[in-house]
Amino acid sequence: MCFLFSLWFLRLANTMKYFTWIIFTIFIFSWTSTIRAGQTLVISTDCGPIQGIKDKSFVFKGIPYALPPVGNRRWKQPIPVNSELGTCWHGIYPALKFGNTCAQKNPLNESLTLGSEDCLYINVWTPTVTKSAKLPVMVYIHGGSLQFANGNWPTYCPTESLVMETDMVHVSFNYRLHAFGFMALDILSSASETKTSGNYGFMDQLAALQWVKTNIENFGGDPNKVTLYGQSSGGTSVFALLASPFSSGLFQKAWMLSASPILNKTLDDASRDNQIFLERSGCSTLQCLYDLPVDDVIKAVPWNVYPFWAMLDQGDLPVKGQFDGAMAIVDGYIIPRPPFEAWEMGKTIDVPVMIGTTGQEIDYQPSYNDLYNWTWSHYENVVTSKLGTFGMDVAKRALEFYPMYNVTPEYQFTSLVSDIRVTCPNDILATKAAKTFKSPVYRYVVTSAPSAPIHLFGLPFPARYSMHAWDMLAFFGTIVDYITVQQSDKMFSEVMRREILSFVHTGKPFTETWETFENSVAILNTTISVAKNYHETECKYWMNNAKLWPYAWIN
Incomplete structure (x- = not known):
């Protein structure tokens, strides 16, 4: 009609x-x-018409943005779905259900496999499909250690309520994970036009962002008002893309939540590390690798032997000389050089940046299942045995900074590990960005805690403090999916929304006293306070004196 x-x-x-x-x-x-709720509608895209549905907002699910990376397209750059390449669908595409999850281990039962290699799909939630609306666009990169999850993981993705309450267009997507998304091997490099391998997941992310630039106007969005954000390894992805020349013009602001600030593993080193994958796969030719069943690829990954892609120690204190390998690498192509080095050379995507962490990042999944039952003696023994490997003076200083008989053993332990692994390294990330970007850089630390214990993503440990992803749940408005929301939860969510939405609209936070880093750090709780820094004494010691920077989170 x-x-x-x-x-x-x-x-x-x-x-x-x-x-x-x-x-x-x-x-x-x-x-x-x-159009009434429950009705479908058809709009145009570069590749032809697609059918979505009107509920609270307009929702378009599972739109293909690249061809399935299967068969001989495995471990290669994604081939975009667009009219220029002639890779479009025929007829009206039904964007009514989410696309396949990318192949991965089931995070709740790692003996099982989830998903498919046919997984490069994008989702759009929008309050309007009027092209002239020109609304801001927020593009979300999901976390999961570059191993797990997807762009529509329950409670961990945009929602229709978020769309209507923020009056913005929200986008999420899937990208290749672990071995499928980040395998670097000489045999793959030799067959590549660029003579590189790895970082295929980043290539997918760039393809998704290009899709947004080409199409988002048809969904009421403005391609020149895109904020890219991600939590955990999604934040790491944002960090990586800020150093990629292929990101130019694809986003205008960036928000990193709990990112890993170390990205310096070279292609040569990663290819050498990953030889064990080749050996375990039983393959010696490219065709064998292309034909390898999904389950066999996942089984061949060195999850619990070096390079330890499972990274099970990331919720624990470091031990001297013990490192995990990296999935995200400096491949010389997508990431031409380490981000800090690139930034210092002026080779950066110079946009306003927001960098956030939480006070007790590891509280949701520490390395010790009995942490909640620890005594102070247990706490002292673990701190001494782990940090004592760097010298007993380091362990002694830790017990001074995070003393016994103060709060609880689990609070002190999760605070200590979080500072060493995440908080203090992200200060270095913010410092490097602030010194090399012309655009403003802002830093916050969340100290808010949930009003009741949260079993994040169904994991067994009951997080009680300012855990990993607490700021993301507050922004998405999905705290209600875990606990009965109390006033403190609501107030924290309001603080998160207010400050971030101001940043998206204006490039700076709402609170005027929140200055750029290193002039101030915002402490986000039920209210916002602004300080010169957060745990300055502790961070200077961990990063400079004890030289624990190399033990920051990776991926």
Whole structure:
């Protein structure tokens, strides 16, 4: 019906162009605004029409942004789905259900496999499909250690309520993970046009961002008002893309939540580390690798032997000389050089940046299942045995900074590990960015805690403090999916939303006293306070005196 009306108006435009287009605009606006909840609608994209659904907002799920990276397309750059390449679908594409999860171990039962290699799909939630709306766009990169999850993981993705409450277009997508997304091997490099391998997941992310730039106007968004954000390894992905020349013009602001600030593993080193994968796969040729079943690829990954892709020690204190390998690497192509080095050379995507961490990052999944039952003696023994490997003076200083008989053993331990692994390293990340970006850089630390214990993502440990992803749940508005929301939870969510939405709209936070880093750090709780720094004495010691920077989170 809409198509027939459009043809009629276009013919009329030959003689009554001015009045016709006014009437046509009014008609289209009226038609879209009268679509009732539960009804479907069709809009245009570069690749042709797609069908979505109107609920609270307009929702389009599982739109292919690249061809399935299967068979001989495994471990290669994604091939975009676009009209220029002739890779589009035929007819109306039904964007009514989420696309496949990318192949991965089941995080709740790692003996099982989830998903498929056919997984490069993008999702759009929007309050309007009026092209002239030009709304800000927030593009979300999901976390999961570059191993798990997807762009529509329950409680860990945008929601229709978020869309309507923020009046913005929200986008999420899937990208290749672990071995499928980040395998670097000489045999793969030799067959590549760029003579590189690895970082395929980053290539997928760039393809998704290019899709947004090309298409988002049809969903009411402005391609020149894109904020890229990600939590955990999603934050790491944002960090990586800020150093990629291929990111130029694809986003105008960046928000990193609990990112890993170390990205310096070279292609050569990673290829050497990953030889064990090749040996375990039983393959000696490319075709064998392409033909390897998904389950066999996952089984061949060195999860619990070096390079320890499972990274099970990341929720624990470091031990001297014990490192995990990296999935994200400096491949010389997508990431031409380590981000800090690139930034110092002026080779950066210079946009306003927000960098956030939480006070007790590891509280949701520490390395010790009995942590909640620890005595102070247990706490002292673990701190001494682990940090004592760097010298007993280091362990002694830890017990001074995070003393016994103060709060609880689990609070002190999760605070200590979080500072060494995440908080203090992210200060270094913020410092490097602030010194090399012309655009403003802001830093916050969350000290808010949930009003009741939260079993994040169904994991067994009951997080009680300012755990990993607490700021993400507050922004998404999904705290309600875990606990009965109390006033303190609501107030924290309001603080997060207010400050971040201001950043998205203006490039700076709402609170005027929150200055750029290193002039201030915002402490986010039920209210916001601004300080010169957070745990300055502790961080200077861990990063400079004890030289624990290399033990920061990776991936």
